[in-house]
Amino acid sequence: MSKILLVEDDENLGPSLKKYLEDEGFTLELVATLKLAKRDPKKFDMIILDWMLPDGQGLDFLRELRAQKINIPVIMLTARADLVDRILGLETGASDYMTKPFEPRELVARIRVQLRNVKSSHEFLESDHLDLGALHIDDLKREVYFEDHKIELTKMEYELLRLMAREPGRAFSREEILNKVWGMENYPSTRTVDTHVLQIRQKTKDDLIETLRGIGYRMKA
Amino acid sequence: MSKILLVEDDENLGPSLKKYLEDEGFTLELVATLKLAKRDPKKFDMIILDWMLPDGQGLDFLRELRAQKINIPVIMLTARADLVDRILGLETGASDYMTKPFEPRELVARIRVQLRNVKSSHEFLESDHLDLGALHIDDLKREVYFEDHKIELTKMEYELLRLMAREPGRAFSREEILNKVWGMENYPSTRTVDTHVLQIRQKTKDDLIETLRGIGYRMKA
DNA sequence: GGTAATTGTCAAAGTATTGTGAAAAAATTG
């Protein structure tokens, strides 16, 4: 289930492309401005970036990404057949490009090439399991053990636990948790986080997660 | 430990990379020309190939290897702007690529992924059958037995079962299953996977395959 | 100690995902 960030301000193209790609089985997040795009690009497996954006150049965004060593594949969409833009884009680190207008089918094919062949580097660098005292998270099996017995977590509980277990001792605000686990769209209320923390606490029968009143939560180190 | 052939003519990068990888526990052989590389590539477990070589194209070397049915993983090192080369390389059968400059750490991670893949498929190829509790897959005959009686599976069902049985306990997303069983061309909807899982479940009359809601499926270990 | 704000807890309502069978489409076979 690959997550794609679509940066497109065209009010027709954006939503229709989103729908098309979702029908193809991808998870999409559509934003219209670079400001929104910059919030947390790391959590995506791929970025599709319109080159002609109102609040700045796509090129700068791409440059920033690469400067931060974020090597997610980026497919750029250029409106005209502007050779200079394409060359600049590729030199800056775009993985591929499409010139508008294009066939959605072709875009899908190119997306698959990128996703199949090049897993994002943070995925490679992350180990496939995580130990924290009595807690053991196996990412490959997607299983969680606590004190040697398996506990069943739902998807959200799992994501939440993993997010916090990766950085034990660090404080997370509810907003940060929502951003990183839920994403920018379907953004539930902050109380939802509480409910999931409760579930995890009940299932592990232990206070792995500490409450920081007025702040958020923290994983015991 | 794994033997790696490093084809790199850069007098700085070559030796330093060799040392770095040797410190990581790999056995390295560094050659600067394709002529040397071609001597006996078969004896290595992996090849790391610089794309920009003086005495010819890395692409040709790769093509030769694959023509001789030598399926050693090849990681190619390319410059950023060589989009065409990258795509050509992957289409010719490169396993992965790194764009220079890169983090040695990341290269190591990618090497491990490739070696792991080869190992599992190699192990599987060596033995012509596979046992998993009451399930027995005879890959030579292409027959499947469950609790000592034969069950008839169609091609897709067989491929799907074999993919998952090869790594019991591991979680597979529908996208990964589609990629590995169906490949890139004629890519059906993700629900197709569900249907085939259903068929297998009905034919084996057992929950060999667990559902991971929101994630995908997993073979019982 | 009293009060307001924050968090814990639970169950019901609302969503999303998956199971299932059958029909349509595609591929294979004779």
Added chain:
DNA sequence: CAATTTTTTCACAATACTTTGACAATTACC
């Protein structure tokens, strides 16, 4: 090319999960 088998899609049912909201418990602050 017709018959058969397989694959894929679709619709709807079943199920599991998520979110909300109400109220209780706790904490912080005066």
